[in-house]
Amino acid sequence: MILHQLVDYESLRLIWWALIGLLLASYAITDGFDLGAGMLLPFAGRDDVERRVIINSIGPVWEGNQVWLILGGGAIFAAWPQLYAVAFSGFYLAMLAILAGLILRPVAFKFRSKRDDPRWRARWDWVLFFSGFVPALIFGVALGNALQGVPFRLAPDMRIFYDGSFLGLLNPFGLLCGGVSVAMLVMHGSAWLQLKTQQGPVAQRARRYGSVAALLTIVLYGLAGVLLWSYVGGYRITSAIDMGGPSNPLLKTVEAHDAGAWFSNYATHAWTLAAPVAGFAGALGALLGLRLRREIFTLLCSALSVAGIVLSVGASMFPFLLPSSIDPHASLTVWDSSSSHLTLFIMLVVTVIFVPIIVAYTSWVYHVLWGKVDEQAIRNESGHAY
Template sequence: MILHTLIDYDVLRLIWWALIGVLLVGFAVTDGFDLGSGILLPFVGRTDLERRVVINSVGPVWEGNQVWLILGGGAIFAAWPQLYAVAFSGFYLAMFAILTGLILRPVAFKFRSKREDPAWRARWDWVLFFSGFVPTLIFGVALGNVLQGVPFRLEPTMHIFYDGSFFGLLNPFAVLCGLVSIAMLVMHGSAWLQLKTDGAVAGRARNYGSLAAIATILFYAVAGLLLWKYIDGYRISSEIDRFGPSNPLLKTVEGHAGAWFANYAAHPWTMAAPAAGFIGALGAFIGLRFRREVFALLCSSLSISGIILSVGASMFPFILPSSIDPRASLTVWDSSSSHLTLFIMLVVTAIFIPLIVAYTTWVYHVLWGKVDEKEIREETGHAY
């Protein structure tokens, strides 16, 4: 097969680096309001009916939203196998905690309203809170650790050794990144609930979302300041072979204060990402306070996209730096699959991603509108 030579290897690597970012943003924006709504559930819903309204606002769409997470995991496995190996082995317990939350969520959706017992339903409501809070926190903590560097090393045979521990991931900066993650998804979930609900639920969501938008701006600013002043980034100090083999040990890497901000100075257009993070959160605050439902949701989506993309823009070309052996750090140019594999995956992606986007768009069009309390109260067969 010679068709893959139509696109150079370095271009394919860059495309797949960008696609991973797109998939992460797609998951955070779509499944993010599901997770945020779960975190808010015990607080915006004071009665059983109000909580059912919250649950039914996300119940019909959460399964489709998780497709982005599955796509992201599959893409990492196929396009960046070394990243998959380090992340899914080194972060094993963290991944297990995330999966526990994501597995319990559908169970809670299905079983919560099977009995009229208030205690039974309250327990499942807290399970839904857990299944929103824990994955959201750990995703942020993971990104915080990636920015600091992960304690792994490579043998010349490419055998990977991870020298960290689960509790070592819970360092102050990583926990701060976890708080950024929680704040931005609570903001996003609030914007969604304002769009999909009425009355007291929407009012409480506006109040919590406004606070979360302010917290997003503050936490994100503090994290950026700490990253600039106190946390070393990494930079490649040897020649970069963009067409070279996937062997991270062929380069030289050094830690350097402020290295994660070098891309912004070299390519000022990349500052659009952090600017979107701040502007989107401010717009979400305004949209929530002035009851501009669609505007608030779009702005919270913009903020989430900007915050996630700012990590990629700061770290490029690094994907996963190593804190104990910087030379082993994984980059866009030395940790990908083969030229042919990336090309075949790109063809498949070009076919199926538009189909997924089209189907998702159609689903949201069909389900457009607010969840009605009266219909939930009278529904016996289909509502959660």
């Protein structure tokens, strides 16, 4: 027997759908508090020392956290090449804006303290704010547009045509989802700052802003759900589904349905309700943790909320990965847009070997760096890189 036939094609596609969700949720949880802390920098830190406290709380770990973004992007490229092609062509300018923010972040970290000039440092502080706000906003906008459907079509030879524009992505529902993303990451960043800074002005302001962000997360996420139920239409496959069939999206038929179609998975598979419940419950727990100053509890709850909100998008859309708003038949699904059976199996073997290594190393790094940032040490310029 050929080795890759030990796992059937249908199961591999389902496994990779779940893995992509876990990788994206892992990125949102780990790099999310970095982005949130960056957005809080000009507000939670009022002077240079306080802002350096915030920077040094994320400085040693932010770069390693981006490994999950690289893994997620690489996994999409290898496992779902059509999804990668459509997303990176249709969202090209949006991706450039995200990359601009992520590229400017290390530049700001390195250059901020090169000159002892308050105006120089203030400019780089706002660059760090920008590098946190823009990716957080656009990631949310992208998910909001995926729920609505993206204006692309496929030619019979599988050539991709995208008929939308960058400004078209900035529609009301997309911006609402962007607001959910910004609010939840500010909440997550606040939880991190409460954990990593001493009980002083920075932690107090972080708790105050984080409490507002947690409330906004609950309200905006709930509002997005209401609109998804009452206004934003979903999609359904109307032909027979060949879960182990060829990767050709044009072999099926799909029709756009009225609002509320994305909630059918929750009715059919009740366990999927765990994702939105975690989104709400985690945000509520983070709010309580911030008010009660329960540091680890708050961070765990905010991480639960972030994971739940991200995973709820995939749970709602399954088996769709990216529906087409202008040609629903061309919509990409788990069952018809993946790589070959052999490719998915090889990638799974690689993942099983290397992801535990990455998790173990990351856990060791956080263990070594555990503890609070010492404000006095920063004042004395001892042992801090930023």
